[in-house]
Amino acid sequence: MEEKKSSHWLDALSDGTAGLTTISSCLTVCDLRCDSYYKLIAAEVPLSLEPKPARLRVYKGNQVVNDQALPGFPSSVQSLYIDEIEPKMPIIAVSVGPSILFYRNMKPYFKYTMPSLMIEPLEEEIWKKLSVERQANYEKLINDLKSTMNISQMSTLSQKLISLCESEREDFIRENSEPKLERLSGIVCMTTIFKNIEEEKEPNCLIIATEASDIFIMDPQNFSILHEARVCSFKATPDLISASGSYQNDFKIIISSREGSICILRKGWLEGREIVKLEKPATSMSLLQIDQTIVVLSNSLMCYSKKGKMLWSLNMPEAVTCLTPVSLPHLGVSLVCIALSNGLVQFYSHKKLVDEFQINGSVLAMYFGKLGLEEQVLVLVTRNGSLLIKILKRTADFSKPIETEDKHEEESTSLSIPKKSKIFLEQMERERENAAAIHNIFQSELWRMRLEAAKVTVDILRTGDSTFSGDLQTPLKLLAQVDGLGPDFLLTLTLENISATKIITNLAIILHANPNHYKIEKMYAELTPLVPGIPLVADFTVRIQLTSENTLPADMTLENSIVRVLIVKEKLAKPLIASTVVMPQPELQMLGTV
Amino acid sequence: MNSVHFSVNGNTNQNAVNYTLTTIAEKPKTKVITSSGSNLNWLLHKMYLIGDFTFCKKLIEQQMEMTLNQEFLLHMKGKILREEGHFQEALKCFKRTIEFDSKNANHYKEIGKTLFKLQKYNQSLEIFLKAESYLEAPDYEVYHYIADLLRLNAKHSKANILDVKEYFRRSIMCGKQIHTYKTLANIYRKEKDYTKAIELLEGSLSVAPGNVEILTDLGIMYLKINEVDRAYEKLQEALASEAKHTNCILAVGAIQQTRNDIDLALNTYKNMPNIQNEGFEIWSNIGLCFYRKNKLIAAVSCLKKALWLCPLNYNILYNLGVVLMTAQQFASAFQCFVSAVTLRPESAESFMMLAICLYYLNDAENAQVAFRKSILSSDAIKNPLIYLNYSIFCLECLKNVEESQQYLNNFYNLCETMKVPNEYMQIAENVLVKLPSSMLLPEIRHTQQIKETKILNMNDEDDKSTTAFNDNDDDDNESGSIESKSVENAAADDDLV
Structure with missing residues (x-):
């Protein structure tokens, strides 16, 4: 593929050995020390699946300035301001499993674990019983537990209990004689809104979405839950989340679910509302701050209003990986940056493609915003762990859509009518003058050809007219027998291979009679391979086509009441045997009974 | 407040109770069960959407060892296997998900879809009907599939077609999927109920404004009820957003040709991409354009090409005959x-x-x-x-x-x-x-x-x-979209003319 480069971007950094694998939700940029030098914060998601702890890193340029281990796979990283004390220092929230780890000044600060989901009373009861029962009864109780509940509804403790083998159970139950049953739900994504004033560095609220389809709005100042809501009235597991507004005034949260729905949650609602149902769940989604439309990336790039009306859609040339909004207030445009799986990065202004460039490897995570001292920086992290940082040139202008390679195509768009040769034109002239003669010659030749074809057909039928096949390769003998009084007859054909050793394959029988006289139920039959010495017997029903008054067909005579039997071999034009069976006249008294 | 407060001193790694990737292999018999809250289902889903199946499979394998709640893992495994074309294995996975939750409509839906792919339509229909009975909320996919399967099952029965339409309608009500709109519109089109079809397509335009396919279909539908101006308007709108849409060009050209605007029609046809490999309709139309301009040799050339592409088309034969006679x-x-x-x-x-x-x-x-x-x-x-x-x-x-x-x-x-x-x-x-x-x-x-x-x-x-x-061209345009039946359609519509 041809390398595409864009003139709008400066390569600030291209580090193929950064060894950073992460996803978009685990990438953020903030003014960590309040020195107006924005730093990149990335939580590594160890996609190698090796038993190696995930890490939280802070980058200054390509230098890692802070690196610490995380207790599990991070699902989201957010930077947020919690109070108005100067200097304004953001805190970092990292969600791992059911907990959120807060860091202040990159020092662990607080750990918040989501409240447990409801525990079934039955489960609690069983655990109470278990602690007092004797060992012999464990089996029954555990089976009760298994049969009445889905594993997904059980607490971790019960799941562990079920997985243990019998000998270990007693100890386990004794250890947990006063069980603290807990059912935690993992955090799948987070985002922030402002608490009060919608300005940079003002205090935020954290929005948390869990796998159990709950949305929490948390005030990070005292870690209290301000509002709790369901994603939707039916099952919709959140996957992506995007929000705008402030908690005090008005806000909206857009949630994309694993089931493919996109839901909106507004201030004060206890339950979100589905606005769009996608054919395939969204790979990436964002609520654009500028015009409050929702851009969704699944098979195609789609843009929806908040009411769920599709504003436009665009098919993507390749599979897509992620999307990030690129807001350029100084140019008065808001772009959407899209990464394709083949490493192409494209920028769209509404439906128009305004810029693109190619990088090596597919992008897994993207972020656009301030970084370092620059205002407009695009951070890209690829699947194979390279970190790329590109700075937008101040001269960049995205007002013109880039030209795709249509140009030389358009030049050649004249209708290329099939050319006719000179001979054709001459023939045309000749035909114009002697149309009648040409026609007559053609017709007589046509008749001659038909005659010739008919002659050959007759010839073939005549030469094969015998009950023996003359072909040395396939010596065959055919016997025919007709049973019945009429109008139904049973025609029994016996075919024998009379060669010494050779098996004859791919044979078929064709029966042919005047359709006005006889009705043959099966006119064509493919035969099994014929072994020498063992005759093959085949029965066929032949029925006289009686008139409505139960009489014989008018033109049926003794001479023409025949059925032709042809034995043919695959890929052989000439039949091996062509024989006629003379059908007996039916008993007249039988006709009346039919 | 429910949260657990404790300060984290220095390295958070000490608190890694739940995440025990390292301890899997120690006791092969007893599984290490991770806490319910820390599964990696979200990561699995994300990577599945990106299409990194190798990673997904590895992750599923690893997670299988660590949790008893394998419902989601099996569900995803089934989906991946299905996308890779291993339908039987996918079916096995989905059947196991039912063991975890026997009343989950989603699992039945996936089984139904897999059976559909395997072309076991009767079984698939049964499963989808079962899924319907377990639905918590209306699900457009289930309705769409039921309708589609009913349609496949009962081509001849009149009573069923009502059911089919009802299910499609329900699917549209809750899903608003463009392909459902199109399928139902097609049913109406085949029944020659063009006003209903138009109504549906207009409805789908509100979901997907500017969709070229729909605009083209709609234009052709308007042609059917002889509202040429409206048709022309819709088709022009379609051309405006995609100048090289084959069917649309053909239809617009045909209208211009009927309005005796031969040069305009020829210009329209010129925009057709890859015109050499297009169907016979375009060549036949171009041929007639040339005939109108009295360029007989060009007309014969084009019609002969059309005839070569479709030797048994009555209209081409007739038109070529007329041109040759001229x-x-x-x-x-x-x-x-x-x-x-x-x-x-x-x-x-x-x-x-x-x-x-x-x-x-x-x-x-x-x-x-x-x-x-x-x-x-x-x-x-x-x-x-x-x-x-x-x-x-x-x-x-x-x-x-x-x-x-x-x-x-x-x-x-x-x-x-x-x-x-x-x-x-x-x-x-x-x-x-x-x-x-x-x-x-x-x-x-x-x-x-x-x-x-x-x-x-x-x-x-x-x-x-x-x-x-x-007119015929337009018919053929349409039938082009339903590939399987194009021949029948063309024939049937020809009779009308």
Whole structure:
């Protein structure tokens, strides 16, 4: 593929050995020390699946300035301001499993674990019983537990209990004689809104979405839950989340679910509302701050209003990986940056493609915003762990859509009518003058050809007219027998291979009679391979086509009441045997009974 | 407050209770169960959407070891296997998910879809109906599949088609998926209920504004109910957003051609991408454009190409025959009309053309046979030309004044019931003048007259066939979208014309 480069971007950094694998939700940029030098914060998601702890890193340029281990796979990283004390220092929230780890000044600060989901009373009861029962009864109780509940509804403790083998159970139950049953739900994504004033560095609220389809709005100042809501009235597991507004005034949260729905949650609602149902769940989604439309990336790039009306859609040339909004207030445009799986990065202004460039490897995570001292920086992290940082040139202008390679195509768009040769034109002239003669010659030749074809057909039928096949390769003998009084007859054909050793394959029988006289139920039959010495017997029903008054067909005579039997071999034009069976006249008294 | 407070001192790694990737292999018998909150389902889903299946499979394998709650893992595994084409294995995975939650409509839905892919339609329908009974909230996919399967199952039963429509409607109500709109619109189209189809397509436009496919379909639908202006508007809108949409170009060109705007039509066709490999419709239309511009050789070339692409198309044969006749290639024209007549023995017009052809080939005897067939055909009363031509033929060739008079009367009778071009009337008057008394006029003038008239006739004929053809084109456009049945459709719609 041809390398595409864009003139709008400066390569600030291209580090193929950064060894950073992460996803978009685990990438953020903030003014960590309040020195107006924005730093990149990335939580590594160890996609190698090796038993190696995930890490939280802070980058200054390509230098890692802070690196610490995380207790599990991070699902989201957010930077947020919690109070108005100067200097304004953001805190970092990292969600791992059911907990959120807060860091202040990159020092662990607080750990918040989501409240447990409801525990079934039955489960609690069983655990109470278990602690007092004797060992012999464990089996029954555990089976009760298994049969009445889905594993997904059980607490971790019960799941562990079920997985243990019998000998270990007693100890386990004794250890947990006063069980603290807990059912935690993992955090799948987070985002922030402002608490009060919608300005940079003002205090935020954290929005948390869990796998159990709950949305929490948390005030990070005292870690209290301000509002709790369901994603939707039916099952919709959140996957992506995007929000705008402030908690005090008005806000909206857009949630994309694993089931493919996109839901909106507004201030004060206890339950979100589905606005769009996608054919395939969204790979990436964002609520654009500028015009409050929702851009969704699944098979195609789609843009929806908040009411769920599709504003436009665009098919993507390749599979897509992620999307990030690129807001350029100084140019008065808001772009959407899209990464394709083949490493192409494209920028769209509404439906128009305004810029693109190619990088090596597919992008897994993207972020656009301030970084370092620059205002407009695009951070890209690829699947194979390279970190790329590109700075937008101040001269960049995205007002013109880039030209795709249509140009030389358009030049050649004249209708290329099939050319006719000179001979054709001459023939045309000749035909114009002697149309009648040409026609007559053609017709007589046509008749001659038909005659010739008919002659050959007759010839073939005549030469094969015998009950023996003359072909040395396939010596065959055919016997025919007709049973019945009429109008139904049973025609029994016996075919024998009379060669010494050779098996004859791919044979078929064709029966042919005047359709006005006889009705043959099966006119064509493919035969099994014929072994020498063992005759093959085949029965066929032949029925006289009686008139409505139960009489014989008018033109049926003794001479023409025949059925032709042809034995043919695959890929052989000439039949091996062509024989006629003379059908007996039916008993007249039988006709009346039919 | 429910949260657990504890300060984290220095390295958070010490608190890694739940995440025990390292301890899997120690006890092979007892599984290490991770806490319910820390599964990696979200990561699995994200990577699945990106399409990194190798990673997903590795992750599933690892997670299987660590949790008893394998429902989601199996669900995803099934989906991945299905996308890779291993339907049977996928089915096994989905069946195991049911063991975890026997009342989850989603699992049944996936089984149903897999069976659908395996073309086990009856089983699939059963499963989808089961899924429907477990639905918590209306699910467009389940309804769509049920409707589709019912349609496949019961092509012949009338009662079922109502069910089919009902399910499609429900699917549209809750899902608003474009392909559901399209399928239902197609059903209505096949039933020739164009207003309903239009209603649906207009509805789908509100979901997906500017969708080229839908705009094209809608344009064609408007053509069907003869709202040419509306159709043109929709098609132009479609072309505005995608200038190289094949079907749309064809339809727009056809409309322009019907409006006698030949150069514009040709220009429209020029935009067609990859025109050399396009279907016969476009070449046939281009051929007729050239014929209108009196470029006969180009017209013959294009029509021959169309015929080569689709040798059994009646319209192409007929049109090529007309063009060849205009070029006075009667022997070739004869072949075309013979083929046309063989394809449609009931067609009165092609028999008439065949007769005229034979007349020029000096075969009056057969010409008369052909004329007779044409006149006896039930379609003969739809076209007064047939009577007029036969009347001329009787007069000219057979010298049978009475019969000539009789058919001329037939022609005048027909003229009273339908609108007939003035040229026909003039010709008829010419004939009338010669009929009883003026038989003495020189012979040669007559034949010339006939030639003229006939060529004129043919021209008019051809006008008709052009328009007819355009309609057909549109039909074919549509049937192109439902690939499997295009041939049947084309045939059925041709009859209408």
